Amino acid sequence: MIRSFVRGSGSALPANLVTNAQLADQVDTSDEWIVERTGIKQRYIADEGETTSTLATQAAQKALADAGVDAKDIDLIVLATATPDNTFPATATKVQHALGCNGCIAFDVAAVCSGFLYALATADSMLRSGMAKRALVIGAETFSRILDWEDRTTCVLFGDGAGAILIEAEETDDPAAGVISTKLHADGAQHDLLYVDGGPSTTQTVGHLRMKGREVFRHAVVNLAEVLGEVVENAGVSIEQIDWVVPHQANKRILDATARKLGIDPEKVIVTVDQHANTSAASVPLAFDVARKDGRIKSGDMVMFEAMGGGFTWGASLVQM
Numbered sequence: 001m002i003r004s005f006v007r008g009s010g011s012a013l014p015a016n017l018v019t020n021a022q023l024a025d026q027v028d029t030s031d032e033w034i035v036e037r038t039g040i041k042q043r044y045i046a047d048e049g050e051t052t053s054t055l056a057t058q059a060a061q062k063a064l065a066d067a068g069v070d071a072k073d074i075d076l077i078v079l080a081t082a083t084p085d086n087t088f089p090a091t092a093t094k095v096q097h098a099l100g101c102n103g104c105i106a107f108d109v110a111a112v113c114s115g116f117l118y119a120l121a122t123a124d125s126m127l128r129s130g131m132a133k134r135a136l137v138i139g140a141e142t143f144s145r146i147l148d149w150e151d152r153t154t155c156v157l158f159g160d161g162a163g164a165i166l167i168e169a170e171e172t173d174d175p176a177a178g179v180i181s182t183k184l185h186a187d188g189a190q191h192d193l194l195y196v197d198g199g200p201s202t203t204q205t206v207g208h209l210r211m212k213g214r215e216v217f218r219h220a221v222v223n224l225a226e227v228l229g230e231v232v233e234n235a236g237v238s239i240e241q242i243d244w245v246v247p248h249q250a251n252k253r254i255l256d257a258t259a260r261k262l263g264i265d266p267e268k269v270i271v272t273v274d275q276h277a278n279t280s281a282a283s284v285p286l287a288f289d290v291a292r293k294d295g296r297i298k299s300g301d302m303v304m305f306e307a308m309g310g311g312f313t314w315g316a317s318l319v320q321m
């Protein structure tokens with residue numbers, strides 16, 4: 001059978017670091033409130049010259065170098081973002097051109113904070129079907145551009161960044177190798193709990209992010225625990241066999257509550273929300289890259305990716321490194 005194997009990863013952050021204390025100078029908030037309610041201590045905010053595609057390109061270049069693969073050997077780019085450089089064409093095509101692998105398949109996936117899970121599932125399916133051999137799966141966002149900086153209930157929660165992984169198709173007899181099992185879900189009935197109040201077809205503006213945080217929180221813990229359970233069952237593994245959980249980094253309290261619900265050792269949960277805040281589709285590959293590069297996630301480890309976001313959309317994927 002053909003399976004998708006992770007060969008490398010990379011990430012990129014804007015140069016401009018903004019602490020909670022700096023935000024408190026502009027908005028009616030405090031470092032104490034943000035840390036206590038979310039675990040966030042700082043975030044990176046893109047400057048004028050930095051866009052979703054420039055951050056994505058940097059992350060992809062690092063993933064290529066990490067894997068020792070030449071850009072011209074990439075035949076698929078799937079980029080998850082809710083903050084594309086332009087309404088069209090896909091930001092993935094800009095990244096493709098910047099990398100110099102023109103001609104390969106390149107498109108964006110829109111599933112907001114679950115975007116990386118949707119992108120990974122899409123690329124994995126295309127690799128398994130033989131349509132492509134080597135793929136860059138990227139999550140990249142500049143959420144700072146869609147935040148209402150007057151709304152303290154949302155603007156303190158998000159940051160900008162990008163993460164990328166390189167996956168390669170390879171024949172194997174081992175059903176527990178590479179990307180083992182993925183489950184995705186969506187529920188359009190929850191639109192109004194987390195959305196952007198603009199868009200080309202409605203207001204002809206970009207709009208601003210709107211969120212009913214408390215309700216999203218409640219749904220997140222339930223949906224994430226459920227989908228993780230589905231993946232574990234489908235893969236035929238136990239929770240104890242998972243070496244690392246790499247969750248979407250929205251709120252430290254969501255990470256803790258989900259781990260508690262499933263009986264996952266908190267030591268196995270990768271946490272970067274304190275450093276990056278919520279970077280939407282970028283948060284899972286960013287956190288993964290941090291934990292791979294600092295030596296925690298190693299070859300052979302069983303890693304669970306999971307995310308939940310606007311739509312709602314949510315999903316989880318079990319991957320052996």
Ligand code: UT7
Pocket residue numbers: 028029030033034037038113152153154156212213214215216217220250251254278280308309310
């Ligand atoms: O990535 C997609 C998924 N997104 C999420 O998963 C986000 C999920 N939700 C959350 O993380 C949390 O619900 C929040 C961090 C957004 C909010 O935390 P909370 O504990 O649910 O607080 P709350 O919304 O119930 O607000 C509590 C109080 C309110 O004051 P009152 O009404 O109790 O007087 C808010 O006005 O905190 C106030 N507040 C703030 N105070 C200082 C809200 N934002 C701020 C702020 N600084 N930035």
